[in-house]
Amino acid sequence: MDQERIEIRWHGRGGQGAITAAKIVAHAAFVSGYKGVVMAPTFGTERRGAPVFTSLKISKNKIYDLSPIETPDMVIVLDHTLLEEVNVTAGLKKGGWVIINTHKPARDYHFEGMRIAVSDVTTLAREAGLPQGVVNSGIIGAFSKASGLVDIDILVKAVEEEFRDKKPELNSASARRVYDRTEIGEVR
């Protein structure tokens, strides 16, 4: 991905921490030399458990357009049950990434012309010592492994910084664990 601007859409449920995950990636991307990072949550009314999405734009230059993403290069899904409620690949560019937190293998998913990466973040995060359901630090490992956009070491530092008061080492361990156990599927 060497285009001028990379657009990532994060799908989660209200309260799941998709905004925090996007914020961590924004920090790490900025540290890695991307001068333009803009993260915009769903504008309006969020409710716990309801589907929400967050837009993250990354560019080498300052970003002036703050409008929501329409044609993402990548979508990251924090909860695979969202696939039944939301068209997560809406507008996704051909050859774009679909990264899902799921216990199912990559071959179980069929997104025409898209690349797929899966990891059982929910289980791996718990194995790393985090409470049940904390997936927003772990999913960052899958993002790094699949996209290669931002180095995992820089991301892990950003995770520890964001969670500095909330078990930073368990959150970064979760990200690393997911990074090591992300399955990249075949392009179909």
Next chain:
Amino acid sequence: MHMIESGNVAAATGVKLARAGVIAAYPITPQTPLTEKLSEFVASGQMEAEYIPVESEHSAMAVCIAASSAGARAFTATSANGLLYMNEQLHWAAGARLPIVMCVANRGIGAPWTVWNDQQDSMSQRDGGWIQLYANDHQQIIDSVIKAFYLAEFVSIPVMVCYDGYLLSHTYMPFEQPDQTLVDGFLPDFKPKNALDPENPSNFNTVTLPDVRPDIHGNIAPGYMEIRHCLHQDMRKAMMVLEEIDMKFQETFGRGGHPFVEPYLCDDADHVVVSVGSLSYHFRDVIDLLRKEGVKVGVMGIQLYRPFPDKAIVDALQGKSSVFVFEKALSYGNQGPLYADIKAALYPCDNKPAMHNYILGLGGREIKTAQLLETVRTACSKPKWLGDTPIWLGLKCQE
């Protein structure tokens, strides 16, 4: 130090760096995270200030008026109907010449209810005697808040720092956090010209009569009309002061240089788009695309709306073939307020550009680059007067 945070946190950080002494606020979307952050700063001891939670915006402004009258650096923030609810106190703060600073996270006004962005709220307050600054990104929010205290206290006029709700208030982007010691060196302590003092009792803002009359010392004191004339004169002088403050800020922090308007590729342009807030930055992408097509067009953002920087605007726009004013506000039954102001400023010029007025983005209606591109491309190909009736962009059905 760089931060990646929301526009509301940028504003709160500016207020902390400026060492505001009294904060009174009532929560309203999309301003709420700003005042939440300030209460957090105060509760955790990061900020030495009195945080007064009140039961309404009217009281928030009343508390700021009292605090400022007692000589404290006072701050509040609001949006939309909250701003309107404090309306009577806004006029009072200006008339009483109290240097209060307020952030307005711009939001559409109900009815019908909307929590999303447009600029009708602060634009409708343009005649109240407050100085109005508009920010285009988070860097301008934090920098403007610091400059606003300086300006307000220097000219004894309250200042609104306005920024787009959600688009800026809730969006995260990188910005430089000014160093506290540099801010302390830049921003002088607040030394009020007149403050409430129990040792030296006096009356403030008592009733005036239509004519002048002698004060208690027997001297002829100004009446209502002289006092209001003075406010107007000082508003006009505030432009010169803002220019100096901006220069001093630039020397200290290395940022600034556009206190009145911020032009982008306007010098050689035949056509200029004019807008306020984050939309003026969004237009830069559109201008870049049109320049590649060979269209000589630029964009100018209005940074200071009151006092109206008519000279800077005339200098930038006279002699252009056309000027397209895009607004997220409307004087219902007339035109966009900015359009009307710019047209009036250009009236004495010999070489007046043709002008179009576009109304868009009301109540958060999405504004897309492709839509702006198509509109400006078409406008540049036929740069003629179309009459003053505003053109609505983005309407989806006829009501």
